[in-house]
Amino acid sequence: MNVIFDIAVIGGGIMGCGAALRLSEGGMNTVVLEQGDIGQGASGVNAGTLSMQIKRVKLMPYAIKGHEMWEKMGDQVGFHRTGGYTLAFNDKEADLLHERMSMKKEAGANIEFVSPDKIISSEPHLSKKIVAASYCPDDGYANSSLTGQYYRNRLRELDVSYIEKFGVTDILEHEEGWKICSGARTVVAKRILLAAGGWCKKLAAMIGADLPIRARINTVTVTERAPQLLSSILGHATGLLTMKQKENGTILIGGGWQGKGTPEQGRGQIDIKNLIPNLQLAKFVIPALANIRVIRSWTGFEANVPDFYPLAGKLANRDNAFILGCVRGGYTIGPYISKLMGDFILGRETEMPLFDPSRDIIEGRLI
Amino acid sequence: MVSSLIGCNMYDVVVIGAGPAGANAAIDAHDHGLRVLLIDEGRDAGGQVWRPKSGSILKASVTSIERKGNQLREHLQKSEVKRKFETRVWHIEKSDNGGWIVGLSGPDDEKQVTSRTVIIATGAQERIIPVNGWTLPGVLGLAGSTALMKENLLPPHGRSIVAGTGPLVFYVASEIQRLGGNVTAISTLNSKLDWCKALPSMILKPRLLFQGLCWVLSLYLKRIPIFWRTGIITIEGENAVEGVTITKVDKDWAPKKDHQRYIPCESVCYGQGLLPEISASRLTGADHYYDEKLGGWVPTIDDLGRTSEKGIYACGDNAGILGVTVAPISGKRAAQAVIEDLKGENPGAGQSNLKMMQKFGRAMTVLNIPRSGLIKFIDDETEICRCEGITKRDIDHEIAHGAQSHNAVKSGTRCGMGPCGGRFCMDTVAMLTAHHTSKTREEIGLPTARPPLRPVILDTLSGDLDYDDLPIPGVSPL
Amino acid sequence: MNKGAVSQVQRSEKISFQFDGIDMDAYEGETIAAALFRAEVSHLRDAPNSKNPRGLFCVMGVCQECVVSVDGKIVEACRTNVSDGLIVNRVQYV
Numbered sequence: 001m002n003v004i005f006d007i008a009v010i011g012g013g014i015m016g017c018g019a020a021l022r023l024s025e026g027g028m029n030t031v032v033l034e035q036g037d038i039g040q041g042a043s044g045v046n047a048g049t050l051s052m053q054i055k056r057v058k059l060m061p062y063a064i065k066g067h068e069m070w071e072k073m074g075d076q077v078g079f080h081r082t083g084g085y086t087l088a089f090n091d092k093e094a095d096l097l098h099e100r101m102s103m104k105k106e107a108g109a110n111i112e113f114v115s116p117d118k119i120i121s122s123e124p125h126l127s128k129k130i131v132a133a134s135y136c137p138d139d140g141y142a143n144s145s146l147t148g149q150y151y152r153n154r155l156r157e158l159d160v161s162y163i164e165k166f167g168v169t170d171i172l173e174h175e176e177g178w179k180i181c182s183g184a185r186t187v188v189a190k191r192i193l194l195a196a197g198g199w200c201k202k203l204a205a206m207i208g209a210d211l212p213i214r215a216r217i218n219t220v221t222v223t224e225r226a227p228q229l230l231s232s233i234l235g236h237a238t239g240l241l242t243m244k245q246k247e248n249g250t251i252l253i254g255g256g257w258q259g260k261g262t263p264e265q266g267r268g269q270i271d272i273k274n275l276i277p278n279l280q281l282a283k284f285v286i287p288a289l290a291n292i293r294v295i296r297s298w299t300g301f302e303a304n305v306p307d308f309y310p311l312a313g314k315l316a317n318r319d320n321a322f323i324l325g326c327v328r329g330g331y332t333i334g335p336y337i338s339k340l341m342g343d344f345i346l347g348r349e350t351e352m353p354l355f356d357p358s359r360d361i362i363e364g365r366l367i
Numbered sequence: 368m369v370s371s372l373i374g375c376n377m378y379d380v381v382v383i384g385a386g387p388a389g390a391n392a393a394i395d396a397h398d399h400g401l402r403v404l405l406i407d408e409g410r411d412a413g414g415q416v417w418r419p420k421s422g423s424i425l426k427a428s429v430t431s432i433e434r435k436g437n438q439l440r441e442h443l444q445k446s447e448v449k450r451k452f453e454t455r456v457w458h459i460e461k462s463d464n465g466g467w468i469v470g471l472s473g474p475d476d477e478k479q480v481t482s483r484t485v486i487i488a489t490g491a492q493e494r495i496i497p498v499n500g501w502t503l504p505g506v507l508g509l510a511g512s513t514a515l516m517k518e519n520l521l522p523p524h525g526r527s528i529v530a531g532t533g534p535l536v537f538y539v540a541s542e543i544q545r546l547g548g549n550v551t552a553i554s555t556l557n558s559k560l561d562w563c564k565a566l567p568s569m570i571l572k573p574r575l576l577f578q579g580l581c582w583v584l585s586l587y588l589k590r591i592p593i594f595w596r597t598g599i600i601t602i603e604g605e606n607a608v609e610g611v612t613i614t615k616v617d618k619d620w621a622p623k624k625d626h627q628r629y630i631p632c633e634s635v636c637y638g639q640g641l642l643p644e645i646s647a648s649r650l651t652g653a654d655h656y657y658d659e660k661l662g663g664w665v666p667t668i669d670d671l672g673r674t675s676e677k678g679i680y681a682c683g684d685n686a687g688i689l690g691v692t693v694a695p696i697s698g699k700r701a702a703q704a705v706i707e708d709l710k711g712e713n714p715g716a717g718q719s720n721l722k723m724m725q726k727f728g729r730a731m732t733v734l735n736i737p738r739s740g741l742i743k744f745i746d747d748e749t750e751i752c753r754c755e756g757i758t759k760r761d762i763d764h765e766i767a768h769g770a771q772s773h774n775a776v777k778s779g780t781r782c783g784m785g786p787c788g789g790r791f792c793m794d795t796v797a798m799l800t801a802h803h804t805s806k807t808r809e810e811i812g813l814p815t816a817r818p819p820l821r822p823v824i825l826d827t828l829s830g831d832l833d834y835d836d837l838p839i840p841g842v843s844p845l
Numbered sequence: 846m847n848k849g850a851v852s853q854v855q856r857s858e859k860i861s862f863q864f865d866g867i868d869m870d871a872y873e874g875e876t877i878a879a880a881l882f883r884a885e886v887s888h889l890r891d892a893p894n895s896k897n898p899r900g901l902f903c904v905m906g907v908c909q910e911c912v913v914s915v916d917g918k919i920v921e922a923c924r925t926n927v928s929d930g931l932i933v934n935r936v937q938y939v
Binding site: 427492493503511518750753755785786821 | 855856857871874878882883888894897900901902906908912924926
């Protein structure tokens, strides 16, 4: 086994696999190294929301492109365009909603404001306490648990090498480029791309780069099959709730409530004191949820840097090391930005600009 | 070291499961001055083996097994252990002050308690190998049928086939007869030789051996046919059980398809031994390992039942299927560990004849270890995941397309994502994955442990929201 | 026929409940599952995908096969006591 790969992609989620597919198409001999199974990290456990209404203004063009790609993947990833509402329940939330959605609309998202009465006529199970709402007909969801299956199939079709259960323990400089170690197992590659979400900080440190990467740990809950309660996806003006009822009748509840743990400790756990208000809020919005059984709650890591923009470019100004991560709305944007990343590494012009990790990263303003 | 240092709402020990292991652990811990809470989903203590009769039965004869359960319940009554019955634990979480938060759903308003330690005594669940027709009404788990009989004194309807492995087939068949039911035939994968091999260990417990022989004898006397080295290959019926086809097996338990026989019946009691119920211990983050002689995956524990997580202890069948003879002692030993760790005292619970009993328990468990040929009982169209209707063909396809682990099979197929939480497909999925990939059970792993431990009605988890109290964090950046 | 151990059993008072609109007898203090089992109602619901009939299976509150609908809530028949006048229905899936 003396293969020297043109590039080793560390991280087998949407970002890593998407880039690997592009790199392989571009002629690079590529290997994906994944600590667990393909697509089982954040890419496979997030709530699957594909909503324009929760995307950052500056990332909107990327999100629109990403959304188109999800639509093309279609049934293989459980894509559904359902339309989505974002709800406000008091005046303060309504103001927030108007301010934010107006800006997103300006950035190209197909968002309109709708009256509470109109919502109730199409979503009769929602709380009657809605004060204001916005709607985007493009919103929808995909089934994130199919991420692994989808990307594994694509890698196999294109004959891209991938190694699962390859938890990287060290990255060493090597005459050919890099030697990537997982215990006693090693892989040699001319270039590396770090695309391991919340684990990127640790990996970057292995080659001496200190990146201000932090990880949020988001909670998702699913109910058992329920009668039809919802046909669109739902969001909340504060971002504290997402909900969708899938084709099989199960209802997914998210909203970024925090669990416990860090990427370094492995998978995170739910935090009962945050799970409960998450479910209470869900029940507030759809009162009939009260009688439905919850069958599973879990968490996934969402990495970010203080300015909440992606890291997508050269790592530590080297020509043979790259990073792609910390993309807010990464599930929606992932397929697209990973393609751009592939183009960048292949030396091609990218269709849209990337986000240089060596920029000055300043603490972003939270409003 | 002293309880009073801890907030007054905090228990010293929460014991999950009031079977022979958990109830004994609770009594001992309580007797040593610890603040104990014993929780069980049943209406009284006893667990599955010593399951109490339903409240609808005012008077009935008492079996020796039941007598033991009654003794345990009386003992518990006399002690002042605080108990919560008809209460389920849906979550266990490390609290910030080093103790544990236990999430409850039950008839009272207390939705969570905190404790310095947790003894997990959740027992076992059945291992049932899927065959065509196993989802039909009229098919009961082997242990499931004992639950129905112990609790309600109701034998299965009509003509029953009792099939599977280990001693339970004989116990179930003799109970069905005792309660006025009708056993048409017994089919066991075990051979008489398997039993002869177990005999040296069984002699260590002559009373239990005698009891077992009585079961078998009673069946012989009633001329109930026992088909050794056979298994059910199909359960027939349109909307309910109408009959079964049994087949001879070779030494690996692979069916010999030219040795089949159809037996009409209305009920099937069917199971291949027990699996440790480890979902609670896994939720705590404690280490687990695979040992088929202990029934499968078990928590890594020391001599007394300490897991790798500080403050979490395991005893009884969930720490390894060793049966009801070992469970009470293992419960007492877990209590001993807690007393040592919290009070620095050594209460010195006796070893008694633990080793001997473990040997007996292990011999019984060995009779149930699935052999490689069992996979051939599962047809391509057989539903493996009963909740989601996922067939063997679906799972084989996923593995053939690169799924190498339990999590990968689960997320690709939905196998194990239904309300039972994968409890009745998990072992089969791992068997199939091992078969196709030559990986070990450890490499295949288990699906990630996730709460709630059982489905729970959302309203019982969460009270009502006071909307104005909703904490609004920094809203996401624009 | 051998009625052995069951002949001396004394059960509690009879009560009645409804299953899918049909009146049924039960003994006070037993589970819905036990009452339905005695009434030889073995088909408790249809599986959501295949629509195949399902009945009581693990009898321990694990398998979720015996779930029924009571007051709009899904409950395990094997873990829920029956009460006089209780309205129980088969679960319908979307």
